[in-house]
Amino acid sequence: MSDVCLIISTNSDLLRLRCNSIVCVEADGNYSQVRLSGGETRLVTMQLGQMEQLIAKQLGAHGSRFIRIGRSLIVNREHIWHINLGQQKLEFCDAMSQRHSVQASREALKDLKDLIEKENEGIKR
Amino acid sequence: MRELNDNEIRVIGSDMAYSKRTARRRWLVAIVAVLAALAVLAGCLWWTSRKGDAPAAGTHAGALEGDAPAQGVAMEREAATAGLAARTMVVNDVPLVIYEPRNLRASLRVGPLPDEPVDSIVMALQAADLRADNLQIVSAFVRQGELLSRGTAKLGFCAIVGDSIMLGVDRATPYFELALNEGGDFFRQYPLVASGKVVENVIKNKAIRRALALIDRRVVVVVSQTRESMHDFAQALADAGAEVAVSLVGSKMSTGWIQLPDSLVRPEAADFIPASELPEQVNYIVWTK
Numbered sequence: 001m002s003d004v005c006l007i008i009s010t011n012s013d014l015l016r017l018r019c020n021s022i023v024c025v026e027a028d029g030n031y032s033q034v035r036l037s038g039g040e041t042r043l044v045t046m047q048l049g050q051m052e053q054l055i056a057k058q059l060g061a062h063g064s065r066f067i068r069i070g071r072s073l074i075v076n077r078e079h080i081w082h083i084n085l086g087q088q089k090l091e092f093c094d095a096m097s098q099r100h101s102v103q104a105s106r107e108a109l110k111d112l113k114d115l116i117e118k119e120n121e122g123i124k125r
Numbered sequence: 126m127r128e129l130n131d132n133e134i135r136v137i138g139s140d141m142a143y144s145k146r147t148a149r150r151r152w153l154v155a156i157v158a159v160l161a162a163l164a165v166l167a168g169c170l171w172w173t174s175r176k177g178d179a180p181a182a183g184t185h186a187g188a189l190e191g192d193a194p195a196q197g198v199a200m201e202r203e204a205a206t207a208g209l210a211a212r213t214m215v216v217n218d219v220p221l222v223i224y225e226p227r228n229l230r231a232s233l234r235v236g237p238l239p240d241e242p243v244d245s246i247v248m249a250l251q252a253a254d255l256r257a258d259n260l261q262i263v264s265a266f267v268r269q270g271e272l273l274s275r276g277t278a279k280l281g282f283c284a285i286v287g288d289s290i291m292l293g294v295d296r297a298t299p300y301f302e303l304a305l306n307e308g309g310d311f312f313r314q315y316p317l318v319a320s321g322k323v324v325e326n327v328i329k330n331k332a333i334r335r336a337l338a339l340i341d342r343r344v345v346v347v348v349s350q351t352r353e354s355m356h357d358f359a360q361a362l363a364d365a366g367a368e369v370a371v372s373l374v375g376s377k378m379s380t381g382w383i384q385l386p387d388s389l390v391r392p393e394a395a396d397f398i399p400a401s402e403l404p405e406q407v408n409y410i411v412w413t414k
Contacts, residue, residue, distance in 0.1 A: 008309035029297045030265075030277060045275055049302045053126065056138045063138040107132035115134065 004062045006055060008034075008044055015042060019062060023068045023079045023100060025051050027072035037079070037094030048072060067115075069108050083113045126306060128299075146204035158175075207414045209247055220350035224248065224383060225343060229412040231285050233268050233310035237400035237407055242382045242389060245413050250282070250335060250392070251374035251383040252345065252410040253312040260404040264313035267304045281316030281324075281371035282411070283337055285309055287352055290344045292337055292369040296317035312408070317359035319372035326355045332357040333392070335379070337372035337410070346373070346383075348392075373410070381409055 006022065008015040017034065026033045027048040034051075044051065045122045052074060053064045068074050069090075081093035090109060091101040104112075129135055207228040214221050230392035231245055238249055246287055253274075254263045255386035265282075266274035275294045284291040286309035291300045304311035316324040317336055331352040338347050347370070349358055355372070362370045373379075383390040 030301070047302050047305070049126070049128070050272070052137055053306075056126075057321045059138075061138065064136050066137040068129060068135045070129055070133065070136055072131075074137070108134050111132075111134045115136070125135060 004059060005059055008046070008054065010045060015044070019059065019065065020078065020095070022066075022076050023094050024076060024102065025074040026102065033093075035100060037097050037098065039098045039100070048074065052078070067112065069104050069112060073102060073104060075102075077116070078110075080116070083109050083116075085109050085113070128302070128306065129195075146161075148208070183356075189202040209385055209412075211272045211382065212377040214365065216361040216365045217357070219353055219357060221361060221365065222348045222350060223340070223365075224346040224348070226346075226412045227271075229414060230288065231290055231310075231344075231410060231412050233266075233285065233312060233408060234411050235268055235273065235408045236405060237324070238381065239407060240392075240400050242384060244384075246382075246411045247414060248346065248383045248385075249409045249411040250383075251379045251381055252408050254279075254374060254402055255406055260406055262406050262408060263280040265301060265311060266313070266408065267301070267309065267311035269310065270305055270308035272305060277313065279315055281314045282311065283371055284311045290337075292339050292344065292371050294324060294369065294371070312410075315355065315359060315372040316370075317355070318367045319374050320364060321368050323356065323359045323363050326359075328355045332376040333372040334375045334390075336362060336367075336370045337373060338362050338365075340366045340368070380407070 002070070004019045006017045006019055008017065017036070021037045023035045023037055023112055025048065026035065028043065030045075030047055032044045032048050032051045034044055036042070046054070048071070052068050055066050055074070059066075064103055065077055066074050067077055075090065075092070079092040079094050080090065081099070082089075082091035085106055088106050088109060089101050090104050091099060093099050096099070133213070139162050209229075210225045210227060212223050212225075214223065226248065233252060234249070238246070253266050255261065256263055262274035262281045264274065264276045265272070280296055281294050282292070282298055283293065284298070284304045286300070286303055286307050301311050303309065315328065317326075318324060318338065331354050333351075334349040334353050334355065336347045337347055337360070341407065347362060347367075349361075353361070359370065379392050380403065381392055383392075
């Protein structure tokens with residue numbers, strides 16, 4: 001699963017991103033900011049909805065590691081490190097121990113927490 | 126794929142949003158919406174039975190009174206005889222023809238139209254501009270959900286989703302994403318009027334001007350009968366009651382046709398350009414039966 005790649009191709013360039021290296025994708029107007037492990041970011045000329053469709057189309061079942069949160073965020077669940085409902089903050093920690101945090105609504109974070117807990121229980125069973 | 130609100134999450138690849146609370150809330154909203162729709166329907170029935178036939182759309186010149194509307198406005202297709210209604214008016218010494226599509230379906234089309242008008246297309250007018258250097262479409266352009274061009278160089282937009290046409294002036298609009306997600310159409314052009322007020326543009330030359338405009342809550346096509354500057358045309362539209370207006374390709378060089386019940390109007394009558402000489406990316410907004 002580690003070598004599954006997402007290809008983002010435009011008229012002028014092509015990005016080949018290992019899925020594990022994608023920490024999150026944040027909406028930036030009509031564009032999307034892809035944050036990679038190690039702290040690097042890439043601006044992609046696609047809206048977040050298009051990114052979501054691209055992930056679903058290219059990755060199929062592997063795409064389920066990504067979770068869309070609200071209108072402005074897609075996260076890679078592998079990198080989720082801390083969900084803080086009080087501060088409405090979601091923190092990531094990548095393989096290189098780089099940390100990054102984003103804001104999300106309390107309701108969405110509660111659902112995310114619930115989802116991860118439920119899936120964890122399912123695995124234990 | 127349904128658009129999420131800020132309180133929802135979705136595992137990518139699944140169609141369902143994961144939210145118990147919002148699911149419950151959505152049921153509640155749906156029930157309230159149905160009740161409200163029934164109340165509105167009952168009100169409308171009562172009103173029409175009292176009033177008889179609805180009056181014809183007004184043709185007054187002058188800015189609309191009251192609050193300025195939101196910039197993106199949806200217009201539903203009406204049940205009426207299919208065709209075009211045309212009326213003329215003179216606003217600030219600018220002679221205008223207003224074409225009102227009735228019960229026609231709008232869509233975008235890319236590629237030259239046949240040289241001779243076809244019956245199924247009642248009105249076809251060039252939509253987005255092409256770049257002079259590479260003849261590619263300027264700014265964002267979506268056709269049947271497929272993104273054919275990117276960019277926000279022009280802030281006016283027209284989105285066609287299902288039977289609704291949305292006009293507006295904004296750099297980032299949810300209608301762009303809606304068109305992509307729902308298999309709709311979207312293009313950008315110079316904005317002329319926003320919230321009933323003229324939008325200034327850098328274009329200063331005079332030409333035959335065309336526009337999509339929202340007048341009296343209807344999306345219409347307005348064509349100037351004389352060569353006008355963009356400012357004067359926009360001012361005339363605003364004074365004619367346009368709440369929002371977005372330019373279409375103008376000048377007598379643009380191609381297309383307008384089939385009225387008793388006549389055919391061809392924008393390029395003075396300079397006919399055969400389809401074989403038009404660029405591949407030439408594009409049209411067409412109204413079909």
